[in-house]
Structures are given as structure tokens and as C-alpha cells.
Amino acid sequence: MIFTIARKELYMMFCSPLAWMLLTSMQLLFAWFFLGRLDAFLQLQPQLMQIANPPGFTEIIVTPVFALAAIVLLLMTPLLTMRQFAEERKSHTLTLLLSAPVSVTEVVLGKFLGLIVFFMSVVVLIVAMFLTLLAGGTLDYGLLISGASGLFLLTCCFVALGLYISSLTIQPVIAAIGMLGVLLGFWVLDLVTSDHEGWTYYVSIFKQFELFNNGLIDTFSLMYFLLFMLFFLVLTIRSLDGERLHG
Amino acid sequence: MKDECDYFTLSAQHIQRNYGARIAVYDFTLQLKKGEVLGLLGPNGAGKTTALRMITGNLAPSSGSIEVCGVDLLGEPQKAKAHIGYLPEIPPLYLDMTVNEYLRFAARLHRIDKQRIAHALEHCKQRCGLADRGKQLIGTMSKGLQQRVGIAQAIIHEPDIIILDEPTVGLDPNQMREMRALIRDLGKSRSVILSTHILSEVESVCDRVQIMHDGRMVLNETLAGLRQKDADLEMEFTRLTQNPQPITH
Numbered sequence: 455m456i457f458t459i460a461r462k463e464l465y466m467m468f469c470s471p472l473a474w475m476l477l478t479s480m481q482l483l484f485a486w487f488f489l490g491r492l493d494a495f496l497q498l499q500p501q502l503m504q505i506a507n508p509p510g511f512t513e514i515i516v517t518p519v520f521a522l523a524a525i526v527l528l529l530m531t532p533l534l535t536m537r538q539f540a541e542e543r544k545s546h547t548l549t550l551l552l553s554a555p556v557s558v559t560e561v562v563l564g565k566f567l568g569l570i571v572f573f574m575s576v577v578v579l580i581v582a583m584f585l586t587l588l589a590g591g592t593l594d595y596g597l598l599i600s601g602a603s604g605l606f607l608l609t610c611c612f613v614a615l616g617l618y619i620s621s622l623t624i625q626p627v628i629a630a631i632g633m634l635g636v637l638l639g640f641w642v643l644d645l646v647t648s649d650h651e652g653w654t655y656y657v658s659i660f661k662q663f664e665l666f667n668n669g670l671i672d673t674f675s676l677m678y679f680l681l682f683m684l685f686f687l688v689l690t691i692r693s694l695d696g697e698r699l700h701g
Numbered sequence: 702m703k704d705e706c707d708y709f710t711l712s713a714q715h716i717q718r719n720y721g722a723r724i725a726v727y728d729f730t731l732q733l734k735k736g737e738v739l740g741l742l743g744p745n746g747a748g749k750t751t752a753l754r755m756i757t758g759n760l761a762p763s764s765g766s767i768e769v770c771g772v773d774l775l776g777e778p779q780k781a782k783a784h785i786g787y788l789p790e791i792p793p794l795y796l797d798m799t800v801n802e803y804l805r806f807a808a809r810l811h812r813i814d815k816q817r818i819a820h821a822l823e824h825c826k827q828r829c830g831l832a833d834r835g836k837q838l839i840g841t842m843s844k845g846l847q848q849r850v851g852i853a854q855a856i857i858h859e860p861d862i863i864i865l866d867e868p869t870v871g872l873d874p875n876q877m878r879e880m881r882a883l884i885r886d887l888g889k890s891r892s893v894i895l896s897t898h899i900l901s902e903v904e905s906v907c908d909r910v911q912i913m914h915d916g917r918m919v920l921n922e923t924l925a926g927l928r929q930k931d932a933d934l935e936m937e938f939t940r941l942t943q944n945p946q947p948i949t950h
Contacts (some may be wrong), residue, residue, distance in 0.1 A: 483790055552794035553757045554810040555783040605740040634772065699761045 455557050459564025460571065467534065476530055480523075481579055487522050488583055491515040514595035520556050520601040520667050523580055524660065527609050528637045535616025536570065536630035539694070543624045558694045566617060566693050571641070573609040578603050597669040604666025607662060607679040611659060612637065615685035621693045680692055709768075710735050710784070710892045711756065713884050718751055725751045726918040729765075733862065733895075738888035740903035741896040742890065744942050749896045750790060752913070753866050756894075757787040768862055783940030786860035790926030792851030792866050800831055800850055801840055804857055811858035815945050821857055828886075829853040830879065845876040854878075863887055864894045869902060875912065881906050887944035910934065914942045 467473040495514045501509040542548040551561050581602050587593060616638060620629040644660035655661055659682065662675035707778055711733040720728040724739060726748040743749050754760040756767060758778050767774040769781040795803055802821065807819045826832050829849045834842070839850055848868060855863055865884070869877045884906050887893055903910050904924065912920040920942040927934060 455810075455812070458806070458883070465802070466795065466797060490916060525929040537908050545794075546789065546791040547793040549787070549789045550807065551810070552759050553782060553785065553787040553789075554807075556810060557779060559892055671736060698759065 455560045456564040456567055458555075459551070459561060460568035463565055463568025466569060467568070472533070472694065476533065477576065477579070480526060480530060480576060481583075483526060484519060484523060485583060485584040486579055487514065487546075488519050491518055491586045492587075510549055512597045515587065516584055516593070516598055516601060517667055519580065519584075519603050521664075523576075524608055524663055524667075525531055525641070527576070527605070527612065528641060529634070530628040531573070531609060531612040532618055532633040532637070535563060535620055535633060536626040537612055537620070537689075538569075538625040539621040540623050540629040544626065551699070552694075553579055558698075560690050562617065562690050562694065566687060568608050568614060569613045569617075573613065574606060575607070577606045594669075600669045600671055601667045603671075604663045604675075607666070608659065608663045608675075611679055611686075614690070618686040618690045618693065619641075622692045630696060636638075702727050702816065708734060709770070710770055711894075713767045714765055715755055716755055716762040716767060718748075718750070718755060718929055719763045724761075725916050726755070729913070729916075729918055731756070731911065731918075733892045733894065735861075735892055736889065737901065737909060738884065738893045738895060738907045740910045741894055741913065742898065742900070742903060742910060742938060742939035744898065748916040749913055749944070750866055752914075753787075753864055753894070753896055754789075757785055757864055758782050759787075762902075780797075781794040783928070785860045786855035786858065786862075786863045788851045788855040788865045788868055789868075792847055794839045794847055794850060794852070797838070799838055800826070800835050800842075800853075801835040803850065804853055807854040821859075825853045825857045825860065828856065829883065844871045845873065847873060848876075848880070860891065862892045862894070866896045867898075869897070869899065877902075900938060904934055912938060912941055 492515055495511065498514070539548065542551070550560070577680050581598065584593065584598060612633075616629070616633045619633045619636070620626070621630050623632070642656045645655055647654040647658045647661055656674075656678075659678070662672075662678045665675050667673050710734050711731065713729065713731045716726060716729050717724065729748075729752055731739075731752070738755045741749050741752070751760065754932065756774075758774055758781065761775065767781075768939050770784045772781040772784070774781040792873050795806075798806070804825065805818060808821055813821055823832075826835060829852050831846070831849055831853060834846065837845060842850070848871070852865070852868065855865070868884070872880060884895060886891060888906070888908075894904070899905060907924060909923045910920065910927070911918055920937060924934075927937070
């Protein structure tokens with residue numbers, strides 16, 4: 455049943471121009487930045503040759519592109535998550551899901567799965583772009599995989615948060631603005647965080663992503679992401695269930 | 702007890718729903734026999750939709766119990782909901798989908814076997830007069846056709862109980878007649894609850910009528926019984942729902 459709902463979500467996204475426009479514009483932006491980094495690398499190369507243990511392709515090109523992608527996804531996820539429950543409610547289709555022999559948990563997980571499959575395609579497209587670098591050298595696969603999984607986990611967290619905010623309102627725009635507000639809050643938190651101390655370091659979601667992006671898969675960060683997702687998914691389920699009980 | 706379960710497909714006992722201090726539905730009891738078409742009447746805001754939302758599991762009652770084909774709706778919601786087909790007041794349609802896509806999704810949502818989906822789809826399109834509309838986008842259809850898609854969605858899994866909330870609103874007289882014929886047809890093999898405020902509709906399709914007013918049930922009578930008493934539905938309706946302090950049974 456989760457798959458049925460996930461499939462429907464993906465279908466709804468790809469049958470409207472929204473998903474295609476998002477994918478195209480993001481890919482253009484990433485490609486532009488990627489080429490810019492590549493250019494910088496080629497200019498730096500003679501100097502890098504003189505260093506004993508020079509940073510390679512991956513550190514100079516891949517890591518900054520992933521870091522940019524995290525910020526771009528921060529702006530893009532609300533556009534997709536806002537529709538989920540708010541729009542279903544607005545167009546009265548939520549009734550169809552709630553009257554069917556399907557539990558609220560399945561509805562929420564189905565929607566979550568549909569969205570993360572979409573964002574997985576964003577990450578895969580970025581990684582595919584990096585693979586073209588293989589034509590001129592080798593990549594540090596460990597760092598690449600760690601960065602990509604960091605980015606993926608980060609967007610999963612965004613999606614879980616977005617679903618929750620979308621479940622609170624009937625207006626998709628309010629869901630989007632609300633979520634953007636929260637995510638920008640996280641970003642500001644990241645900006646004021648010093649490198650390794652203070653509580654903000656442990657709370658900042660972007661710091662956890664940064665660790666992944668630098669090739670450090672820390673159990674703390676991993677647990678942070680998983681708990682973050684779990685927390686907001688449970689809240690979403692409770693919020694929808696609460697509507698049945700109290701709304 | 703077992704016989705009673707077979708006899709009543711739906712049995713809602715003393716359900717009540719409060720919104721804060723306001724009571725939307727008060728001590729409402731509804732029992733539906735197999736093959737019966739029940740008309741739920743009442744002025745706007747009488748609590749019909751709230752009652753139907755409770756029966757379909759969209760809203761939890763503040764108190765009372767609901768049994769669907771012998772299954773407790775509150776205890777085993779998924780098992781109970783499988784017996785119900787529901788068309789809300791505003792049909793829950795995804796306007797970006799075509800009729801086929803939408804109905805196929807509804808079929809999967811109701812856990813119809815993969816092999817049977819194609820057959821169920823054809824059958825219910827045929828029944829609702831949508832046979833040649835399969836590839837049309839729902840968003841581009843007229844209100845009457847959209848309403849039919851809504852009904853198709855409610856009957857695709859061949860439920861024992863079909864609940865229709867004001868299904869003929871916004872239809873032209875021809876479509877209304879077709880809709881009534883369809884409801885009568887459905888009522889032959891299943892139980893149907895029809896919520897409406899068109900009295901002639903109740904007279905033409907229903908076996909039994911319940912009137913709600915201010916969240917209470919003020920009349921529960923078979924149409925045959927009404928005729929026997931020589932009572933006119935319209936007069937009864939006016940008498941019962943214009944009274945500021947309705948008489949309760």
C-alpha cells in the first residue's frame with residue numbers, strides 16, 4: 455500500500471511540469487557551478503603539483519558542489535512538500551485516502567517514499583555529472599559516496615519536516631513559507647556555529663551534513679538524521695490522526 | 702448475534718460528536734439492512750455530513766459505537782473500511798489524472814487483486830456511463846461527469862455499503878434521473894445511504910427515511926410506513942425541522 459501511494463505521488467509530480475522544471479533548473483545551476491569549479495581546478499593545477507599531498511578532483515570540485523546543492527535543495531524541497539497534505543486537503547482528496555482501508559501511517563510513509571525517490575534522482579543526476587570527470591582522472595569514491603549519502607539524508611530530513619508542516623495547514627503556500635522559515639532558521643544556526651563546540655554544533659543539521667561531505671561518517675550524524683526523520687514522520691502521523699479525533 | 706450481523710450491514714449506536722462545546726451530532730443511531738436504500742434528510746447544518754464522516758471512519762465519534770458488517774470500525778478500521786464505498790459532498794478527484802488512472806489508483810487503494818483491476822475498472826466504468834471517457838482528464842470534465850467518476854470510485858471495490866453525500870447536487874435533470882436509476886440499481890444488491898435535501902429524490906429511490914435536525918434524529922420511518930399513515934414527507938419534514946425544540950423519540 456505504501457508503494458501504491460508512493461507511485462501515485464511520483465506520477466502526480468512527473469505528469470505536471472513542476473518536477474521537470476525543478477530537475478532542469480537545478481541541473482543547469484549545478485552544471486554551471488560544476489564547470490566553474492572545474493575551471494578553478496585547472497588553473498590551480500600547476501600550483502597543486504608542487505604540494506606533497508595535493509587535494510584532488512573530489513575535494514576541489516565535488517565537495518563544494520554538494521555544499522551548494524544542500525542550499526539549493528533547502529529552497530526547492532518546500533515547493534514539493536507543500537503540496538502533499540495541504541493541497542490534498544484543499545482539493546478534498548485527502549478524504550479518498552482516509553476512507554480507504556489504509557492506515558494513516560501508510561499514507562504518510564507512501565508520500566515520504568514518493569518524495570525521497572524524486573530527490574534521490576536529483577542526487578543521482580549530480581553524481582552522474584561527477585562521473586564525467588573520470589574521463590580525465592580518478593575520483594575519490596569514498597568521499598563521493600559519503601557526500602552523496604549526506605546530501606540524500608539531508609533532503610530526507612527536509613522532506614519529513616516538510617510533510618509535517620504541510621499536514622498542519624490547508625494552504626499550500628503557508629506550508630511552503632512555514633517550511634522555508636524553519637529551514638532558513640537551521641541555516642542561520644549553521645552560520646553562527648563555531649567549528650566544534652557549543653550546543654549549536656550538535657543541533658545544526660548542516661554541520662552534520664558538512665561532516666558527511668568531508669568524508670566523515672559519524673554515528674552521531676547518522677543518528678541525528680535518522681532521529682530527525684523519525685521525529686517528524688511520527689509528528690505527521692499524529693497530526694493527521696489528531697484531525698480525525700479532534701478536528 | 703451472528704444472524705443480526707448478517708442482517709444489519711451497518712449499525713451505528715448512539716454516536717455523538719462534539720466540536721468543543723458545540724454538539725454536532727447527538728445520540729444518533731442508524732441501522733442499515735442488506736439491500737436497503739436509506740435516505741438521510743435534514744436541513745443544511747443538521748449534522749448529516751458529520752454523521753456520514755463518522756460512519757466512514759473519517760472522523761472519530763466522541764462516544765458511541767459503529768459496526769460495519771460485524772467489524773468494529775474503531776477497533777479494526779482497515780478491515781471495516783474495506784466494506785464501505787464513500788462519495789463525499791465534494792468528490793475527491795485528482796484533476797490532473799485521467800479517469801482510468803484515477804480509478805486504477807482507487808482500485809489499488811482498496812486492495813483489489815492485480816489481476817482483477819482491469820475487469821473491475823471496465824465494469825464500474827460501464828455502470829457509471831464512463832465507458833468511452835477512460836482517457837479524458839478529470840479536470841476537463843463537466844460537473845455531472847466528475848460526479849459519476851466520484852461514484853465509480855465509491856463502487857469499484859464492490860463494497861457492501863455505499864454512502865453517497867448529496868450525489869445529485871449540480872446535476873441537470875437528465876443526469877439526476879440517471880443517477881437515481883443508478884442508485885436504485887445499486888440498492889438491489891447492496892445497502893445505500895443517500896444524504897440529500899431533495900425530498901422527491903428520497904421518495905423515488907429510498908426504502909426508509911431518517912430525518913436529522915440540530916444533530917438529533919427526529920424521524921426514522923419506512924416510506925411504506927409513511928404512506929400507510931397517509932403522511933406526506935414534505936409536511937413531516939417541515940413540521941419536524943422548523944420546530945425550534947424538536948420532539949425526540
